[in-house]
Amino acid sequence: MKAWGSLIAWAGIMLLLTGCWSQMELTERAFVLALAIDKGDKDVLHVTSQIYKSASQFVAPSNQSQASAFVNITLDGSSVSEIVRDTKTVSGRHSQFSHIQIILISEEVARERLSSILDFFFRDPEIRLGTPIMITKGKARDYLTGRPMIENTVGSQVFKQLDFSHYLAGRTINTTILDLAFQLKSESESAMLPVIVTEPEYKQDVVQGIVLAKPDKMVGRIAPDKAAYLLLLANEYHYGILDIPCGRESKLSETLEVVQANSKITPMLRGDTVSARIDVNIKASIGELVCTTIRNMADEDRYAKKAERHFKEQMESVVSTIQKKKTDVLGIGHKLYLRHPSRWKKLKPEWPERYARMPIEINVKVDIMNSKMMNPRPFSRIGED
Incomplete structure (x- = not known):
């Protein structure tokens, strides 16, 4: 009888532990796959969020294949956290960063206020510290537009390019948020970051080259x-x-x-x-x-x-x-x-x-x-x- 009593008690406890960790449904979330940060007038920032657009179960498969798998939202503000909060007013959903694949920062921003930009990404609990950071030549948001070459989204395409360019081509470095924090907070106070550029002759985005950075800004390029x-x-x-x-x-x-x-x-x-x-x-x-x-x-x-x-x-x-x-x-x-x-x-x-x-x-x-x-x-x- 004691054994049965213990079993019933444990079963009751397990029932109390079940349930979702959050009351927010999937249809109330906007999964951000990539971010692009550009410089505006004075201290204003332009932040572009690439959000995954899931296919509707009520749309015919032929129409789903033709539709874009993502949508870009660009907003202005004085800080990244402010702009991310205001994204809800456009998407109508809560921005979820747990699936973000790449963060793009324009060279113009990196030369002026790199450390203040990175502070948000290091503190936000949803963003994985293994997320890569990349410097762009020209506007960062331009690298999230257009059609992806192979992947479903442009952010995923850039992420794959970075991965293979580093590990299989030796043309750049793959630096994550955590890597960057360790490098800039070390006694050497210097870091390396990957670069993405647009080849004008073939109009293709290529991940190659390395940016040299100090804690406050980008200082050069290899x-x-x-x-x-x-x-x-x-x-x-x-x-x-x-x-x-x-x-x-x-x-x-x-x-x-x-x-x-x-x-x-x-x-x-x-x-x-x-x-x-x-x-x-x-x-x-x-x-x-x-x-x-x-x-x-x-x-x-x-x-x-x-x-x-x-x-x-x-x-x-x-x-x-x-x-x-x-x-x-x-x-x-x-x-x-x-x-x-x-x-x-x-x-x-x-x-x-x-x-x-x-x-x-x-x-x-x-x-x-x-x-x-x-x-x-x-x-x-x-x-x-």
């Missing part, structure tokens, strides 16, 4: 052809194709397919002198040979050395750029703080100037993986470096 080398230095390169020019006077180039890459940054403090060493190891297979013939291991070693020299030159060029901008996006200052916390207190006030002139040694090692497939026939021409 060109798309240099982005891979910054990712290699930062240990953020996963996979991609790297070009090796045939010569200074030739426009031809050969390619290496990077299958694995890792780097190690070692800061050094001797007295008052600060320096750093970066060791980069690359495992790659040859993609194309147009001006080099490899017949044996000696030829392969010479080709690997050629690749190492070229990659080192490109990385030194990138390091020179970020030092001129005084953006410690490689986190050298933070690593120095972890190694020498007491001495860092004296270094931090003048760290940007020290960082800009400190010597940074770069060592590159390239291992070619497909040496057993080096037969130059039938398509390769016999040539020399």
Whole structure:
């Protein structure tokens, strides 16, 4: 009897625990998939919300396929939270951010008030900290208009472009809200953000390049052809194709397919002198040979050395750029703080100037993986470096 009594009591408790966590129905929610933030007059912001438009069960399937899967709402205001609240007056629904995929911030806004914009996204409990943030060249809302190439919504299309551009092409960085908070709140106080631009010749939106940012604003940009080398230095390169020019006077180039890459940054403090060493190891297979013939291991070693020299030159060029901008996006200052916390207190006030002139040694090692497939026939021409 006691067992039956306990079972009935637990069953009653379970009945009291059932129910929905909110009284708001799905038909009262507007699921925001993407946000675009632009600058207006003076301190006014233009915020565009891309809202998923679910198909009605009363519409014929043929008409559903022709209708757009999203709707864009643009409003003005002095703050993001104010504009998001006012979106209800247009959509007639509560804006739900739990499914947001991408946040676009125009370059104009990023150069003036980046930190104040990001504060809302970090504090709002509905927005996932894993949501990517991207800088746009030109108006951010323009990248949420038109028809998506493959996905159902433009926001989803941009999200997919960012994901593949970083992990499979090595053309940009994927930075989330949490990543950005860690980078800007670290002792280095610098961050990297992805960029989306419109190619004027083909009128296509392309995700490539990296923006350099300080806590309060964007301070510079790394060109798309240099982005891979910054990712290699930062240990953020996963996979991609790297070009090796045939010569200074030739426009031809050969390619290496990077299958694995890792780097190690070692800061050094001797007295008052600060320096750093970066060791980069690359495992790659040859993609194309147009001006080099490899017949044996000696030829392969010479080709690997050629690749190492070229990659080192490109990385030194990138390091020179970020030092001129005084953006410690490689986190050298933070690593120095972890190694020498007491001495860092004296270094931090003048760290940007020290960082800009400190010597940074770069060592590159390239291992070619497909040496057993080096037969130059039938398509390769016999040539020399």
